[in-house]
């Protein structure tokens with residue numbers, strides 16, 4: 601089929617994804633445009649073969665497992681004031697607010713930047729210009745686009761800021777950040793693993809629209825299903841007394857079931873692109889070298905055999921073990937599976953818990969009528985939102 605005007609093999613079934621991910625290494629490369637290569641340099645998703653594996657190995661420990669409990673207090677510090685405002689005044693646009701909150705959470709955890717400090721505004725301004733550059737034409741026409749050159753310059757500013765923060769990270773910088781761990785992990789990294797500055801920018805970009813999308817849909821679904829929201833709110837209140845429950849996989853089953861159901865119904869990414877570097881066979885079809893291959897992370901999410909009544913929001917299917925979260929590919933799989941999944945899930949659970957502690961989500965104008973799917977699934981129009989006192 602044609603994707604963005606180019607003939608592409610689309611993998612759109614659950615079984616097909618398993619086959620694709622198993623066959624990926626050495627046969628498929630991530631297809632990134634010249635624009636993405638220029639802007640992101642040797643960031644993780646631009647690397648191939650050994651350099652890619654080496655960089656993943658060095659990045660992963662700071663983004664998962666034992667590192668996560670250390671980020672909980674700093675995340676809650678960032679989330680508290682935002683959710684207080686939603687409870688007090690509501691907001692005229694949920695998605696815009698959640699994007700800003702996701703940016704602040706990522707800056708706090710990945711760079712150690714606290715919301716009030718001078719670097720917060722510097723970072724936000726340069727990052728905005730950089731993000732705008734990703735909308736420039738992907739090919740040679742990018743050179744005639746003002747956004748491209750502004751983005752290149754913002755990239756330099758961001759790299760300088762990252763280097764300065766990295767130099768401070770081992771000193772008296774605020775705790776609760778991944779930065780010191782990342783600096784240590786890359787101190788003796790071979791050149792093929794790429795520079796930490798490129799990886800930091802990639803992490804910040806990869807975290808932003810995806811996590812904001814997931815959070816938006818979690819709050820939209822909770823607002824649209826009052827019974828589920830009340831049920832989840834009871835559990836959210838236990839987080840106030842024990843914030844470490846946010847990182848214990850066997851705790852908060854209700855909030856986790858809402859998360860899983862939202863990942864199923866509203867997988868943030870529409871398509872991921874690959875190109876074959878040698879011929880390969882998928883589902884019995886031979887695919888020639890140099891062919892574009894795309895997969896949809898939500899392939900299989902609406903299969904009624906795996907998820908009965910697939911169009912309905914029914915988080916209970918994950919609680920009652922009628923459905924398994926292992927059938928969900930919202931975070932991709934294989935060689936390029938999402939490295940930020942544990943952090944994304946922690947951020948989403950922490951925001952849902954903080955919001956539900958303050959009130960029940962409500963959408964005064966109703967759910968979004970128009971939706972866009974790129975860069976991630978999101979409402980097109982401003983979406984008024986509030987937290988209503990449960991009483």
Ligand code: HEM
Nearest residue numbers: 645803806807810811814868872931932936938939940944
């Ligand atoms: C709900 C939130 C998120 C979703 C749904 C999501 C989804 C995905 C998907 C589908 C991929 C695979 C792309 C491909 O196959 O080409 C991916 C890759 C990636 N994600 Fe995420 N992501 C999320 C949050 C995050 C966060 C918070 C971070 C970082 C802190 C992150 C970092 C990355 C990186 C670095 C890659 C590239 C991995 C590689 O190329 O080896 N993501 N993500």
